[in-house]
Amino acid sequence: MSNKKIISTTSGISFEQQEGQTILDASIEAASPINHSCRSGRCGFCKVKVLSGETLAYRQEELSPQEIKDNYILTCARTAQSNIKIDAGNLSKITLPKSxxxxxxxxxxxxxxxxxxxxxxxxxxxxxxxxxxxxxxxxxxxxxxxxxxxxxxxxxxxxxxxxxxxxxxxxxxxxxxxxxxxxxxxxxxxxxxGTFFLRDDIVQQDIYFLATGTGIAPINALLETLEYLPESELPHSITVIWGGRKVEDFYLDLIKKFSNRALKINIIYTLSATPLNQLSTTTLTQYKETPYTQGYVQKVLLRLQPNLAKSRVYACGSTLMINAAQKLLIEKGLDEKHFLADAFVNSAS
Missing domain, CATH: 2.40.30.10 (Translation factors)
Incomplete structure (x- = not known):
């Protein structure tokens, strides 16, 4: 008698789970990876909703009481006890590089x-x-x-x-x-x-990259990736919003790096803690040539009056920023499947 379980998804993709596997590991092995990052039950990015079937927890999950009541689970922390159906977002077939x-x-x-x-x-x-x-x-x-x-x-x-x-x-x-x-x-x-990388649904969409702190590092890698794409595969627009508490937090000159390249990118630096009228004279001189603004990254995005129905958001930085941005943008009309993120979980210390 086989101990394999069939995991079906609302995106039409199904895969098998071997006995003892987590649901997440089974999805990765089947080249249909569920979004994830830490794989230790803390970041929450592998959260899915169970629509039918039974699962068993291997470890404690960082879920709210309401999420538990609504049948959400963390796939890195659970295994299927029966054939199950889950809403795991818009899964696609992609083979992750071997770790x-x-x-x-x-x-x-x-x-x-x-x-x-x-x-x-x-x-x-x-x-x-x-x-x-x-x-x-x-x-x-x-x-x-x-x-x-x-x-x-x-x-x-x-x-x-x-x-x-x-x-x-x-x-x-x-x-x-x-x-x-x-x-x-x-x-x-x-x-x-991890599964923080560009998806194949960005063509002719408005792409927004949100970053705080060193979250700009993987965003830089994604921007370099876009430079290699043919014009037919490029987004309609590309906007980077990088947040910091003070001017010194912006340690990369993205504007200079990408200014003389064919790829057109709107780059905005936004201060969350230092009012613009408190910047030094030296900084104010630089400010005239640099698009500094004031506010949290997600609120700066909304001030641009985006068409969220045609937008894809990639966010990397603090968990606080990720959670706040995701909640606000989805409330304003962004499809939750089009918000991809990677939060700092254990790299800070």
Whole structure:
């Protein structure tokens, strides 16, 4: 007697789950990955609604009482006990690059600002790391601390990859990066992971990228990806809204980087904590040439009066921003299937 369970979805895709598998792992194995990030029951991105059938929890799920009442589950934390049907959003067939574990070395450490460090990692010559721009990796330090970081560029460049790390006071891993790490340190890399990458439904749509802090790193990788696409596959418009508490938080000059390229991108820097009238004279001079504005990223997006029926939103940053943006934009008419996000879960410390 077979112990396989059939998982059907409202998007018309079905796949098998082996005994002992999580629903999420079964979807990945079947090349129909449910959206996910942390895979530990905390970020909530693999949440789906069970329409029929029974499931069993492997671990505690970060769900509200109302979500539990409405039959939502986290697929990374559950296995199907019977054939089930779920609403998992608009699933498509895509084979995720295989996650690998291997040693890597620090090739360079470069301060991008007082509190953001660019780490260039050197990969072994025998390793070919394939990833979808926007995905993340896990890095384990020499003192055996593991954290997750998004890849900041679209491609592996001469066997090196790039991650951006924000300094966190009293953060254990942050202390390693900013006070102990040195070139040629040997680390362990596992990845790629996650489902934060461009979907194939962006053609002739208005694309909005929302970022806070180093959430701009995977957004940068996605923008580089768009540069490689033929004109027939490009969105109708591309807008980046990057939020920070102070001007110094904007550690990349995206406007300069993309200003002389064929890809037309509207880039907006928005301050959430520092009023524009409190900027220094030096900053005000820069402000005349840089589109600084005031407010949270999701509210700045709405001030642009978007046609949410033709919009796709990709957001990366703090969990607070992700949750607030998703709630507000869906309330205003964005289809929840068209909001894709990756929140910082364990990379801060």
């Amino acid at each position: 690998l574990t291997f040693p890597c070395g620090i090739a360079a450490l470069t301060l991008l600002s007082n509190n953001v460090l660019k780490v260039t990692l050197r990969l072994p010559l025998i390793v070919r790391l394939d990833y979808l721009p926007g995905q993340y990796i896990d890095i384990t330090s020499p003192n055996n601390i593991c954290r997750s970081y998004s890849l900041a560029t679209a491609k592996v460049n001469e066997q090196t990859i790039e991650i951006h790390i924000r300094k966190i006071e009293e953060g254990v891993m942050s202390n390693y990066w900013f006070n102990q790490a040195k070139v040629n340190d040997l680390l362990t890399l596992q990845g790629p992971k």
